[in-house]
Amino acid sequence: MNKKVYEEALERSDGGLCEICTSHIGVELHHIIYGNGKRKQCERIESVIFLCWDHHHGNEGIHGKNGHALELELKLELQLTYFDMGMNEDEVRKWMGGKLYD
Numbered sequence: 001m002n003k004k005v006y007e008e009a010l011e012r013s014d015g016g017l018c019e020i021c022t023s024h025i026g027v028e029l030h031h032i033i034y035g036n037g038k039r040k041q042c043e044r045i046e047s048v049i050f051l052c053w054d055h056h057h058g059n060e061g062i063h064g065k066n067g068h069a070l071e072l073e074l075k076l077e078l079q080l081t082y083f084d085m086g087m088n089e090d091e092v093r094k095w096m097g098g099k100l101y102d
C-alpha cells in the first residue's frame with residue numbers, strides 16, 4: 001500500500017490504535033472500500049482505518065458475521081467526508097468504488 005497513506009494513518013491513530021475503541025489488540029489497517037479490485041484504486045488517507053481484532057474480525061467486526069451494519073456505517077461516514085471536502089457527486093462515486101451508498 002501507499003507508504004505515505006500508511007504513515008498518516010499511523011499518526012492519526014496514535015501509532016496504530018483501533019480508531020473505534022483505541023484497543024491495541026490485533027490491530028490491522030482496514031480498507032473501507034475493497035472488493036472487485038477497488039481496494040488499491042480507492043486507497044487514500046480517508047478510506048483506511050485501523051481496527052482492533054474485535055472490530056475487524058470479531059462477530060460484530062467489519063468482516064464478521066454481524067458486521068454488515070458497521071461496514072455500511074463506515075462507508076456512509078466516508079462518503080459524507082468526501083462531500084464535506086467539497087467533492088462533487090462524480091468524484092465521490094469514483095472514490096467510493098463506483099457507487100453511492102444510502
Ligand SMILES: [Zn+2]
Nearest residue numbers: 018021052055
Ligand atoms: Zn476496536
Ligand SMILES: [Zn+2]
Nearest residue numbers: 029030031056
Ligand atoms: Zn479489513
